[in-house]
Amino acid sequence: VYNEQLDGLVKRLKVLEGAKSIGDDNPSIQKEMKTIIHQLYQKGVFSTGYYNQFKRAFPILLNLNNQVSTNQYKYTFSQPIDFSQYEVALGSISIYYSWRAITAQRGNNTFKVIWPTGSSTTTYTITLSDGTYTANDINNYLQYFCIQNNLYLINNTTGSYYYFISCAVNTSSYAIQFTMQPGQGIAYCPMQGTNSEITISFFDQNMLPLQILDNNVCIRLLMRQKKGGDQRYLRIGGVGTFSSLAVARNLDCGSLSISGSSVDLSLLSGLTAGTVAASKLVLVDANKDITGFRNLTATTLNSTNLHLGGSQVYSTATELNYLSGVTPGISAGSTAVVTGPLNNISNLFNVASQTFSGDLIAPTSVTYEVALGSISIYYSWRAITAQRGNNTFKVIWPTGSSTTTYTITLSDGTYTANDINNYLQYFCIQNNLYLINNTTGSYYYFISCAVNTSSYAIQFTMQPVKNLTGYTAASGFPTMPATAYTPQLQIVDSLFGAIVGLTPATYPAAQQTTAYAINSNVIPQIDPTAAIIVGLSNLYNPIANNNQVFHTFTAAGVEYGALITTTQGQGIAYCPMQGTNSEITISFFDQNMLPLQILDNNGLLRRPN
Structure with missing residues (x-):
């Protein structure tokens, strides 16, 4: 037609x-x-x-926590895969720039300064801590070195420091941009070998393993079968004609549909012509006879005589249509419903109901494919909460000849290092643990927190608690210590320690009288939700370990409370669905498949064009 x-x-x-x-x-x-x-x-x-x-490509989500070395990430399949039958393409990679440029291992972290003294010179060796430095960072380290070695002057009026050596950029700055999305279209590459796992590795331009510090990596691969390859996951649809189909061993057919109707193949096995068997199709014998029915329900029954339980029924057809106690047109408890003279039951002219709620939606057989167009969702899940148990740490404060221990409990929320520092200052103000500048009225704090970008760390700094010239202690300030010791930071559990990158301990371990700074000794996870995994009910992904995993994305580069928009990137990858239902459910999880506690329910999910 x-x-x-x-x-x-x-x-x-x-x-x-x-x-x-x-x-x-x-x-x-x-x-x-x-x-x-x-x-x-x-x-x-x-x-x-x-x-x-x-034919479609099945998206595969790599296990985000499965870092096997500083430059390798592994994904394990539920069974060995013959990769020679498949092609692979990159969907997307999200990775933090966390490899260090200057390290003791590279041997590129040391230089010297020759300082004139009297009629001679003194040579100082400067060793940079492992990290990635800009020219400004190196200059800051030089200033820090000069302060530690008293190689500076102080302005008598402003109190600012004057340094005899400095470092700065004298050219236009160049930005380094990492592009991890494929270009126009998806480029598939063939695979080889048979294995139950695949490994993603990262190298520098010399093929040396990249020392990645932050293992929060989000990798999405697309795999598809080669034409004419492994047909284990081939779905036959549309109009197809086979002149013959040869099966060497077994034909595993999960389901069979004819003209849109599902057929249960198990009903065909074990048939005996002319004999009824439980849960089997009925096949007449050569004489068109069947025996063995227990109960038979028919819309129309043409028979000369009718026997029930061995007894002949003599009622007329009209009498059988009116059962005892039934009033046509009116439904009653525990009785059949018969239409009345006005036919007001079957046509629903009048319906009286005690309770009626909900939508009447016919279940749909989910023989479809699905792909993600885009998701727009607000970054509204909290990183630090009482429920997670990652919101508490302690500060040991020197007072007189003793100490006082304060417990600091952060309110539920998502914090940057600067936010934690603001909370520390708020805590100090609430407990009168600060000095006031006599001229400007600004506050001086003995403990602080900041990002150390060069070291990919969070740094806590503690100053000796003592009176300073030009400052007055806040009203209610505790007794000044007899010896000017610094406060001590106490990490009491690993969960908050993971946020700031410090293992449970006391920093410094013993009281000391000079300024103390500690950088993260493990990579800080300021938000424990490293990636967001999107789950979809009724999804059928035969390659991925978790059938419901549909997509993954991160909140990297998005401020808390801002809108995150994610797509599948270049190319649309369709996944088949399975089952019969009148609804589908989208779920959001963290990288450990724990439900995401989303505060703002304003979200938008779009199917592709």
Whole structure:
């Protein structure tokens, strides 16, 4: 039968194929061709064999916590995979810039300063801590070195420091940009070998392993079968014709549908012609007879005589239609419903109901494919909460000849290092643990917290508690210590320690009289939610370990409370679905598959065009 719409699609496809045959490699042509072929396949115009050239790719989510070395991440399948039957492409990579440029291992962290003294000189060796430094960072380290070695002057008026050596950039700055998305279109590469796992590795330009500090990595791969390859996961749909189908061993058919209706193949086994068997199809014998029915329900029954339980029934057909106690047109408890003279039951002219709620939606057989268009969701899950148990630490404060221990409990929220520092200052103000500048009125704090970008760390700094010239202690300030010791930071559990990157301990371990600074000794996880995993009910992904995993993304680069928008990137990867339901459910989890506590329920999910 001629269909104008389908005919138009076929003609458009021929035009696109002609353009491609003469060397037009515009990615939009390939994309439009795939869209048209998919539409024609769904309408039954193309056979499965033709459509398999464009068959879907199954997205695979790598286990975010499975870092096997500083530059390798592993994904383990539920069974060995013959990779020679597959092709692989990169969906996306999200990785933190956390490898250090200057390290003792590289041997590029040391230089010297020759300082004139009297009629001679003194040579100082400066060793930079492992980290990644800008010119400004190196200058700051030089100033720190000068302060530690008293190699500076003090302005008598402003109190500012004057340094005799400095470092600065004298050229235009160059930005380093990492692009981890594939270009236009998805480029699939063949695979080889048989294994139950795959490994992703990162190297520098010399193929030396990259020393990645932050193992929060989000990697999404797309795998698809090669044409004519492993057919274990091939779904046959549309219109396909087989002249013959040879199966060497077993044909594992999970389900069979004919004209849209599901067929249970187990009903065909163990049949005996003419004999009824439980939970089997009925097959008449050569005489068209059947025996063994226990109960038989029929819409129409034509019989000369009717026997029930061995006794003949003499009632007329009219009498059988009116059961005892039934009033036609009115439903009653524990009785059948019969339409009345006005037929007001079957046509629903009048319906009296005690309770009626909800939507009447017929379940749909989910024989579809699904892909993500985009997700827009607000960054509204909290990193630090009482429920997580990662909101508490302690400060040991020197007073007189003793100490006082304060417990600091952060309110539920998501904090940057600067936010934690603000909370520390708020705590000091509430407990009168600060000095006031006599001239400006500004506050001086003996403990602080800040980001140390060069070291990829959070740094806590403690100053000796003592009176300072030009400052007055706050009203209610505790007794000044007899010896000017610094406060001590006490990390009491590993959960808060993971936030700031410090193992449980007391910093400094013993009281000391000079300024003390401690950088994170493990990589700080300022937000324990390293990645967000999107789950979809009724999803069927035969390659991925978790059938419900649909997509993954991160909040990297997005401020707390701002809108996150994520897509599948270049190319749309469709996944098949399974089961029958009247609804689908989208779920959000963290990288450990724990439910995400989303505060702002304003979200938008869009299907692809």
